[in-house]
Amino acid sequence: MSLIMPGAEPFYFPGGRTGCLLIHGFTGTPKEMRFLGEHLAGAGCTVLGVRLFAHATRQEDMLRARWRDWVASAEDGLHLLREACDRVIVMGLSMGGILALLLAAEHAVSGVVALSTPYDSPDPRLRLRPLAAFLTLFWRFARKGPPDWHDPTVAADHLEYPLAPVRGGVELYDILAELRRRLPSVTCPALVIHSRGDLTVRGSSAEAIVAHMGSGDKKLVWVENSGHVVTRDAERERVFAEVLSFVRGLEPSTA
Amino acid sequence: MTSIAPGGEPFLFPGGRTGCLLLHGFTASPQEVRELGRHLASHGATALGPRLFGHATQPGDLLRARWADWLASAFDGYHMLRGVCDRVFVLGVSLGGVLAFHLAARLDVAGVVGMATPFGPPKDPRLLLLRLAAPLVRFVPKGPPDWRDPAAAKTRVAYGVYPVPALAEVERAILAMRRHLVNVSCPVLLMHATEDTFVPPANMQAIYDALPAGDKAMLSIPHSNHVLPLDASRSQVFEAAADFIGRVSR
Numbered sequence A: 001m002s003l004i005m006p007g008a009e010p011f012y013f014p015g016g017r018t019g020c021l022l023i024h025g026f027t028g029t030p031k032e033m034r035f036l037g038e039h040l041a042g043a044g045c046t047v048l049g050v051r052l053f054a055h056a057t058r059q060e061d062m063l064r065a066r067w068r069d070w071v072a073s074a075e076d077g078l079h080l081l082r083e084a085c086d087r088v089i090v091m092g093l094s095m096g097g098i099l100a101l102l103l104a105a106e107h108a109v110s111g112v113v114a115l116s117t118p119y120d121s122p123d124p125r126l127r128l129r130p131l132a133a134f135l136t137l138f139w140r141f142a143r144k145g146p147p148d149w150h151d152p153t154v155a156a157d158h159l160e161y162p163l164a165p166v167r168g169g170v171e172l173y174d175i176l177a178e179l180r181r182r183l184p185s186v187t188c189p190a191l192v193i194h195s196r197g198d199l200t201v202r203g204s205s206a207e208a209i210v211a212h213m214g215s216g217d218k219k220l221v222w223v224e225n226s227g228h229v230v231t232r233d234a235e236r237e238r239v240f241a242e243v244l245s246f247v248r249g250l251e252p253s254t255a
Numbered sequence B: 001m002t003s004i005a006p007g008g009e010p011f012l013f014p015g016g017r018t019g020c021l022l023l024h025g026f027t028a029s030p031q032e033v034r035e036l037g038r039h040l041a042s043h044g045a046t047a048l049g050p051r052l053f054g055h056a057t058q059p060g061d062l063l064r065a066r067w068a069d070w071l072a073s074a075f076d077g078y079h080m081l082r083g084v085c086d087r088v089f090v091l092g093v094s095l096g097g098v099l100a101f102h103l104a105a106r107l108d109v110a111g112v113v114g115m116a117t118p119f120g121p122p123k124d125p126r127l128l129l130l131r132l133a134a135p136l137v138r139f140v141p142k143g144p145p146d147w148r149d150p151a152a153a154k155t156r157v158a159y160g161v162y163p164v165p166a167l168a169e170v171e172r173a174i175l176a177m178r179r180h181l182v183n184v185s186c187p188v189l190l191m192h193a194t195e196d197t198f199v200p201p202a203n204m205q206a207i208y209d210a211l212p213a214g215d216k217a218m219l220s221i222p223h224s225n226h227v228l229p230l231d232a233s234r235s236q237v238f239e240a241a242a243d244f245i246g247r248v249s250r
Helices: A031-043 A059-064 A065-084 A095-105 A124-136 A152-156 A166-185 A204-212 A236-250 B031-042 B059-064 B067-080 B095-105 B124-133 B150-155 B164-183 B203-210 B234-249
Strands: A011-013 A020-023 A045-050 A087-093 A111-115 A190-195 A218-223 B012-013 B018-023 B046-049 B087-093 B111-115 B140-141 B162-164 B188-193 B218-223
Touching: A011 B067, A020 A031, A020 A065, A020 A095, A020 A124, A020 A236, A020 B012, A031 A087, A031 A204, A031 A236, A065 A087, A065 A095, A065 B012, A087 A095, A087 A236, A087 B018, A087 B164, A095 A111, A095 A166, A095 B087, A111 A236, A124 A152, A124 A166, A152 B150, A166 A204, A190 A204, A190 A236, A204 A218, B012 B031, B018 B031, B018 B067, B018 B095, B018 B234, B031 B087, B031 B162, B059 B162, B059 B164, B059 B234, B067 B087, B067 B164, B087 B095, B087 B234, B095 B111, B095 B164, B111 B234, B124 B162, B124 B164, B164 B203, B188 B203, B188 B234, B203 B218, B218 B234
Parallel strands: A020 A045, A020 A087, A087 A111, A111 A190, A190 A218, B018 B046, B018 B087, B087 B111, B111 B188, B188 B218
Antiparallel strands: A011 A045, B012 B046, B140 B162
């Protein structure tokens, strides 16, 4: 018996001296990154997929979580990979992308991949941020937006909390502000991938991230026929191939 | 913005198909078991030391911690090792030892090394007072240091205070462990300092008695304080842990 949702456990796949740190999104689990991880490990990378604090356990745990806890969870993964790898590429989905970019702004990483990552939040309820401490006393969970899956079989075995913790929404609001502050400090090579079918985070976020990051070497890739969870939805193979080709480009040439 | 205290980072030392999960104690950090992990890795093991939630960041983070969060951090490490290892040993100091027994009662664990593990709440007379003051007092300074090796004390990465509400969580973890000890069927090595004044050696005997009959052993360590893998007798602790793992793996 584990405390962690079966199938949503963090993972470690040993491999070569190139490390990939995979970070899942808000209310998600390591499972949404596992298939990308398997693909990268199959190509010889060492892969670690962290579990962010309060995720993949019980929804109520999210009420105690603060965004700095999630930064610390992501940093844990970076430190765990240090000994096994000469270079680490950090990559994340949605809020995991925010965390990957924050790590890249602060730590020596070889590259960063931001998938379906928000730059700001269009949710009008977040204008209530100044009242958060009061509101969260009695308003604990909010409904999530409509699902936007294009591959219904994958959608059926996806694991995440069914509701959005209101306190977590506040933390998301704050970590987005931190992201906008730190983005110019991201100078490593960067890959941004976004789906035009993403109903959770608008494509303008991807454009804003690319525009504001300090990196000279940056690339924006669009996919067409996927929802928010591009690591699992219909065009996942294309996403895996783009990420792997980016990682390959950061390895020293053996010639 | 680096949130983890320098030196207190979690670690993963790659090695062979024997995995060692190393769990630090309350208010401490992975630094407490890092050298032990190095030692076991030098014997061919894959060693992983996770950071328990709320540790090695800000003491205030522990105000939000529940003991299940610490157990989940330990599970994380177990799952990461599981992918690379045929067998996983769990080693823990103090609260880390408590968590090690929780894991062994629930998961496929090859063996447990419990160091300075409490069977009851620590014997600090101030703790009783604190329970009464808990709604008012958030932090309390730790007692005077009692290191046999003052040099080791200097390298330590740990909070200087106890977050008071978290003390009750430690106690819950200990009481829950008592109920689960009977389900621990793997080999167990218990180590305790004869001079441990924080968690007296009688705790080791109590855990030994509560474990089911089987492959279990006790080892008393002289010339050390509560923090066995850091203080003066650490080499003896390292050797005993490595011998136990070598013997059980054979």
